Amino acid sequence: MSTVTTASVPRVRKTLRRPTEVLLHGRKGDTRLSILKFTNEGFSLSAVKDMLALSALYMEHDLVQRITGKSIRTVQRLAKETGSVRLNPQQSAVAFQYAQVLEHATEVFGNQQLAEDWLKKPCKYLDGNVPLELVDNPLGFQVVEDYLTRIEHGVYQ
Incomplete structure (x- = not known):
């Protein structure tokens, strides 16, 4: 029987980054005006894909x-053909909305898994709508x- 010491096992350090x-x-991006400036410039497609990759729920629902x-295949083709693809201001604003909602829900529910569980289920207080499906509309x-x-302030109704 062999024993494994912790020194011989490589550690993978996961960097916890916020989606925004x-x-x-x-x-x-500490003010709404600076965020508006950045969304008007357009986020890179690679940054959006990196942001979505932080969430199993976001990847599962093909939010790109x-x-x-555009379809996933079209997005992949564009990324290969043109290198650095930038989203337009509207698309960038929607990407930021998804990032912000995930962060806010994670803060409210205490961890990302609980936040993702809440985001994907119909919510009685949102007239039965799934929160994730509402985010792309301002x-x-x-x-x-x-x-x-x-919820944060304890006012559920």
């Missing part, structure tokens, strides 16, 4: 399609954010 930090690439309005995004804030 991935999109912003370390740029300061919802954000870009008004739907605001409804989800408002409800998360209410």
Whole structure:
């Protein structure tokens, strides 16, 4: 029987990054006006894909399609053909909304797994809508954010 010491087992360190930090690439996005500036410039497709890769739920639901309005294969082809693809301001704003909702839900529910579980299930207080399906619409995004804030403050109805 052999024993394995901890020194012989390589450790994988997972860096915990916030979804909005991935999109912003370390740029300061501490005000709505600065975020507006960055979304108007357009996020790179690779940054959006990296942000989506932080969430099993986001990968499972192929949100790159919802954000870009293009099929997965078209997005893959564009990324290969043109190198660095930038999203337009509308697509970038939607990507930021998904990043922000995931962060806010993670803060409210205490961990990302609980946040993802909540995001994918119909919610009675959102008229039976699935929160994840509301995020790509600016008004739907605001409804989800408002409800998360209410949960945060203990006001469920």
